[in-house]
Amino acid sequence: MADNSMAVQQASTANDSNAIYEEVADWHINTGEEKVVAKRLKGRFRLRKWMGMSVWSLFFLVPYLRWDGQQAILFDIPDRQFRFFDLTVFPQDIWMLSLTLLFFAILLAAVTSVAGRVFCGYFCFQTVWTDIYTFIETKLEGDTPQKAHKFKQAPWTFDKTWRVLTKHSLWIAIALLTGLSFCAWFTDAYQLWGDIFTLQAPMPVWVALATFGIFTYGFAGFMREQVCFWLCPYARLQGVMYDQDTVLPAYDAERGEPRGKLKKGAVDGSKGSCIDCKVCVAVCPTGIDIRKGQQEGCITCGLCIDACDSIMDKTDQPRGLIRYASYKELHHDQNVLPMYRRPRVIIYSLILLLALSGIIYGFTTLSPTEFKVIHDRQPLYVRLSDGSIQNKYTLKLLNKTQQPITVRYSVSGLEGASLHGMEDEVIVEPGRVVPVTALVRAPADVTEDGLAPITFEARVLEQPQLDTTYNSMFMTPE
């Protein structure tokens, strides 16, 4: 990066437009015309990548968990509820979802400010699926660009044909399984398999399968790093979340330069540590050269660190020519801030903490019922023939438990008020709201200013601990 800005500076001072062209030519940008075939090496970061990727197995497996004879985690859209083991979350509690989304959005920002595009490198579905797809591809077609090229040029023998067919079949199988697993979060997973194989599944399932199938196959199979380069908004978004304390996989140019080929297997003191073997480029899944500095194509997966470390070991040099390092570290800035003094970290952590406590509060105080009383607005009151005043209310009780409940309503807190039309108990089925109309009658002189507080009580006969009240108003002519 530094070299380039210098080149630009020179160009502008010398007013030589050719320098701009030279500099542009120096930057090689792959817009999809070259296929990146990354060499796969073992190492610390490769292991971390596998661990990060393995989190996605939850996506495939969790829908099959059962709890009390039902799917343990289910986003039940037709019934408008989210089941989480014993808990049922209704649209009324949607604020908890907002907090969850906030939590993860800020978590992304926090992690990025500390250690760069960790999400991109280790968790992002594009990275993970691409890695699985290329794993299959390199196993079948060769793991270097040369081998891959040779394979492509080879005549269509039986061996080549079955390899290509196997590759695409596996890719499509993974793509479809991805779509199916997505659907399984929204409907009974076991029944879904049956429905798909008997072709009984509803339309949305087919649409989801086709959409996920096409996009997984296309994005992970063919577009790969091009998605990160040109389609992904996070890639650009995360880049601006760095500061000079953020640690990123970086090439220590001071130590590495001037680079040069190793002669006769011995390290020559006249050159830098970099032996220009280009293994760091060969292993990069997005095909960039980390030695050119931080750039948008870098998903900070650390595979170049593994590669360089293995070379350093072989050439008897200390590891860490490419390592996780901050800008300040590379530039010998002594003013490195500890984590707890970095404003971004502090602010992000506070928001994370707030969101998390909100979610915990929400889950622990999730009320099993929700009772609302709506005063009829038109008319606000009616005068009856004996001169008393009648107000009309709609009582709504939502039953969030899994059993039907029987409710008996009453009013209190207003002298002379009586409830009419509510003689019978109301049975509320699980997950349902039963609105009932309640008439409250009271003498006209019950209040002076036309407005008196009144309390509605809902008594649940089966479970007295579910009894709730709602404070409303009784209106009279002034």
Next chain:
Amino acid sequence: MADNKKNPNEVSDTGHEWDGIRELENPPPRWWTNALYLSGLLVLVYFILYPSLPLINDSTEGLLGWTMIKEYKENLAEVEAKRAPFEEKLAAMTVEEILADPDMRNYAVGSSKVLYGDNCAACHGTGGVPAPGAGYPILADDNWLYGGDINTIVETLAKGRQGMMMAHKDTLKPEEVDSLVQFVINASESKATEAGWKLFNDKGCVGCHGADAKGIHALGSANLTDQIWRFSGEPEEIRYTILHGVNDPSDPQTRVAVMPAWNEKLAVKLEALKWEEEPEYDGTETQRLTETEIKKLAVYVHQFGGGQ
């Protein structure tokens, strides 16, 4: 595409140059041009599949045969298909049965909102309470001229109502009118005097309003002893009612209070049922609302809070 591997200086240019910056003949990325062609193709496909080219009276139809109005009608049919089982069930039930069945009652109330708004609310108000002073009966209170049980409400809706009170401007002396105004006010507060009652009886009011002045449902006469006023409780307004009557054709200043008939055919049927006869239709009966709609509206009015 392979071009951007080369030094741009080697690419031919268009001959345009500004301050040493040349416009190079680099092609746009292939995916980009492909996307452009694809979008053109999509337009073509759209033109073939959907109505697109305007003609003089209509437009090309499109292979799919889709139109917005067709989709609207389909959606409407879908809603109606969902309602159909309820509507069929409703048609077969009596109003009492509907009232007793919470599900059907809820359906009737829910589906009557628009019906009531379109046909009834103009006079009786959205919630059964008309604008003050408008002179239309309140439906949400417990006072009913003809009776507040569900069957009577159906009857009222079906055949309409037109009560009649004679104008008394020619038959009563001014001081008698004054006394009667006072009597009516006192009666509503349960403190009518002996003299008032005597006048009420002597002047024939008793004939329609009943011996206890509580009104007679069969005639639709008003209850004078409660705290609800058919027109107004102001002395001047009471006087006006006594002087000019209600719906009295002989007095041009009379109060007009007419509830139109919403289903005369149903009215004939209900009348026949009352006498256990076969209904005889003469073919001129109007049906502004269907029998099911009348039932729904009766349930809707009943739940305003005054139904008996």
